[in-house]
Amino acid sequence: MAKSEEVIGELKKIVKQKGLKYTEQREIVLNILFNANEHLTAEEIYNLIKVKRPDSNIGIATVYRALSFLEEVNLITSIAFGTDGKKYESNFKDHHDHLICTQCGKIVEFMDDEIEKRQDKIAKKNKFKVSSHSMQLYGICSSCQNS
Structure with missing residues (x-):
């Protein structure tokens, strides 16, 4: 870092x-x-x-x-x-992706090697050279689900 x-x-x-x-x-x-x-x-x-x-x-x-x-x-x-x-x-920071709560705005950072590998595989399959990427998953966090 x-x-x-x-x-x-x-x-x-x-x-x-x-x-x-x-x-x-x-x-x-x-x-x-x-x-x-x-x-x-x-x-x-x-x-x-x-x-x-x-x-x-x-x-x-x-x-x-x-x-x-x-x-x-x-x-x-x-x-x-x-x-x-x-x-x-x-x-x-090191590369990471995001889970974002659409109710409270909470952001959780995560890194998943399998997702990264799948993205590389998809890019390769489509003859696409990725220079960077950003993944954001939107949903509702556990705190908001329980309130």
Whole structure:
């Protein structure tokens, strides 16, 4: 797994390649996601910044702009929840897929070698070279089923 310095180094490299100005705000948002143990909404990221970096004075609009940029350059990914918006995670984790509860928004990460093998087999059968993939299974978690 990557270290925080490597992640920030990657951000600095991308910003330089694009000829953009490096901003501490993007670094702070990326660091929050890199160190998060769960998928976070923009509002949750904003609230964490207010607690962990009260000196930064970052507004919610800046958080949204940073998230948009970080997703555009593939440092983070998001899962859309229709009208409920998006939840974000760092792209520096090992590959995994998602189970998503459509009632409470809970996200469970999982990795299954058999599913990965089947995907490779299907791609090969169809003469398709996969560069990446994302699997999201939607349903209702056990907590919501029992309530």
